[in-house]
Amino acid sequence: xxxxxxxxxxxxxxxxxxxxxxxxxxxxxxxxxxxxxxxxxxxxxxxxxxxxxxxxxxxxxxxxxxxxxxxxxxxxxxxxxxxxxxxxxxxxxxxxxxxxxxxxxxxxxxxxxxxxxxxxxxxxxxxxxxxxxxxxxxxxxxxxxxxxxxxxxxxxxxxxxxxxxxxxxxxxxxxxxxxxxxxxxxxxxxxxxxxxxxxxxxxxxxxxxxxxxxxxxxxxxxxxxxxxxxxxxxxxxxxxxxxxxxxxxxxxxxxxxxxxxxxxxxxxxxxxxxxxxxxxxxxxxxxxxxxxxxxxxxxxxxxxxxxxxxxxxxxxxxxxxxxxxxxxxxxxxxxxxxxxxxxxxxxxxxxxxxxxxxxxxxxxxxxxxx
Numbered sequence: 006x007x008x009x010x011x012x013x014x015x016x017x018x019x020x021x022x023x024x025x026x027x028x029x030x031x032x033x034x035x036x037x038x039x040x041x042x043x044x045x046x047x048x049x050x051x052x053x054x055x056x057x058x059x060x061x062x063x064x065x066x067x068x069x070x071x072x073x074x075x076x077x078x079x080x081x082x083x084x085x086x087x088x089x090x091x092x093x094x095x096x097x098x099x100x101x102x103x104x105x106x107x108x109x110x111x112x113x114x115x116x117x118x119x120x121x122x123x124x125x126x127x128x129x130x131x132x133x134x135x136x137x138x139x140x141x142x143x144x145x146x147x148x149x150x151x152x153x154x155x156x157x158x159x160x161x162x163x164x165x166x167x168x169x170x171x172x173x174x175x176x177x178x179x180x181x182x183x184x185x186x187x188x189x190x191x192x193x194x195x196x197x198x199x200x201x202x203x204x205x206x207x208x209x210x211x212x213x214x215x216x217x218x219x220x221x222x223x224x225x226x227x228x229x230x231x232x233x234x235x236x237x238x239x240x241x242x243x244x245x246x247x248x249x250x251x252x253x254x255x256x257x258x259x260x261x262x263x264x265x266x267x268x269x270x271x272x273x274x275x276x277x278x279x280x281x282x283x284x285x286x287x288x289x290x291x292x293x294x295x296x297x298x299x300x301x302x303x304x305x306x307x308x309x310x311x312x313x314x315x316x317x318x319x320x321x322x323x324x325x326x327x328x329x330x331x332x333x334x335x336x337x338x339x340x341x342x343x344x345x346x347x348x349x350x351x352x353x354x355x356x357x358x359x360x361x362x363x364x365x366x367x368x369x370x371x372x373x374x375x
Contacts, residue, residue, distance in 0.1 A: 010037020011348035015183065016371060017090040018081075019065065020072075020105075021045060021359075024138075024163070025171030025199065026094030026122045027061050032176050033090070034064030035341035035350050041367050042067045043081060044359045060338035062356035068367060069360030072103045080364050081105070086114050087371035089192075090179055094122045097132050107194045117192040118182040122175050124166075126198030138166035141199040146221075147207055154224040170202025227251075233283035234259065234273065237312060244295025245312040248286070258307035262298075263289040 015038040019030040027042075034040040042062070046069045056062065070077040082105070085091060091110065093100050100106050107119040124141050125131040139160045142148035147165060152158045178195035186192060204211075213219035213226070225231040234250045250259040256273050260266075263286070270285065271278020290298065295311050302309035313321060319330035319337060331340045334355045341350035 009349055010035070010351050011345055013037040013039075013348075015039065015090065016088045017041070017065075017092065018043060018085055018088045019092040020094060020100070022094035024094065024122075025167040025175065026092050028168055029120070029122065029172035029175045029179075030092055031061050031064060032172065033179070035353070037348065037351050038090075040065035041084070041362070042357075043070050043072075043364075044068065046071050046360065056359055057334075057356055058336050059356045060333070060336055060353070063333070063338070063353050064351060065357065066362040066367060067357040067359050068362050068364040070364055072105065077364075078104055080368065082110075082113065084364065084368050084371065085110055085117065087368070088114065088117060089183070090118045090120055092120045092122060092175070096135075097121070097123060097127050111192065115191055116186060118179055118186065119192065119194045120175050120179050120197065121194060122171060122197050124171075124199045126201060127194075127196045138163040138199070141166045141170070141203055145200055145203045145207065146210075147203055149221065150210065150223065150226075150229050152223045153230060154222070165206065166199050166203055170204075170206050171197065171199040174202035174205070231276075231279070233279050233286055236283070236286075238286055238290035240290055240295040240298060241292060242294035242296075246290060246295060246298050247310050247312055249308040251308070255306050255308050258302075258305045259309060262301050262305060262307050262309065265289065 012033060015033070017030060017033050017038045017040040019026060019040055019042045021042055021044040030040050030042065042065050044067055070081050072078055072081065085105075091105075093105075101109075107121075110117050110119060121127055123132070124136040125134060139148065142151075142160070142165060143158075148158045148160070151161055175195065175197035178197050182193050182195055210219055210228075219226050223229065228235060230236040232251075234248060234256055237245045237247050239245055248259065250256040253273065257267065260270070265285065271281050273282075293301075298309065299311040318324060324330055328340050329342075331338060331353065333353045336355070338353065341353065344350065
């Protein structure tokens with residue numbers, strides 16, 4: 006498989022699973038890595054009922070192997086002898102029992118980078134327990150903060166845990182290990198635990214707590230909808246706008262667009278006046294439709310934007326101009342990110358059918374790339 010991009014020539018083996026592991030593999034493939042996904046015979050686990058439309062699986066080949074079968078295991082080990090990176094999304098200990106643990110692989114291929122993607126981490130009392138995105142957010146304090154004062158905590162899809170604190174941190178670790186290998190010539194294990202990544206993502210909140218400007222009371226802080234100038238508001242047609250006018254100069258443009266007089270309102274950063282400001286903004290935004298407000302603020306720095314659906318997002322002029330949302334074989338999906346000025350990312354392709362590539366074919370190609 007000929008790839009372009011900054012990671013062209015990097016060979017990645019992904020042990021089939023769901024969640025952040027496949028997302029990390031997609032990111033590496035988008036950046037040019039040659040990624041091979043090892044599936045269970047029969048297709049293994051899939052996130053969608055139609056694998057060909059699962060854009061997270063794009064950009065790699067798929068081979069079938071039963072890791073409990075000695076012959077298949079030996080072939081996968083041979084493949085890993087020629088790999089640069091392994092992505093393991095199983096619970097700690099599973100690959101060791103299968104004969105694919107980091108110590109075993111390091112003896113065979115000292116340059117291999119072993120990317121371990123877990124929720125709880127490679128050690129700690131919960132290391133062997135099941136969990137999902139919502140569970141990892143709950144014990145780090147993040148889920149408690151994503152709520153209004155009256156409502157129960159709301160899961161932010163699987164973006165903050167699985168992808169934000171999981172796959173992105175795994176990719177950062179893999180890239181760092183690849184860079185370090187240029188000096189040492191040796192691979193190493195990357196322990197990417199979602200709980201660690203989520204805690205790291207929340208560093209600003211920890212910092213604000215340390216300075217006494219963040220409390221655990223929901224919707225009472227600057228960035229958790231406590232501030233009326235950082236929140237969403239209902240419009241006359243039932244749509245919503247998002248307001249993020251934090252800076253005084255942007256806040257002034259917000260008031261101007263709403264036809265409000267600053268001298269008649271409480272000061273922006275005086276919390277005692279926030280209930281009054283919220284009531285005022287609520288009444289004002291309710292007088293026009295969402296898209297009318299979008300037009301009012303379109304050419305300003307008031308930081309007011311319409312809350313769009315996924316269907317609407319692809320048609321937004323800015324995303325359309327950048328090609329942020331693309332379509333491949335009638336499957337609408339996000340384009341590769343980030344973008345590099347010289348090393349162009351690989352164009353997205355259709356997701357492979359599970360097991361559609363012969364394992365021996367990949368082994369042969371990696372063993373003798375010429």
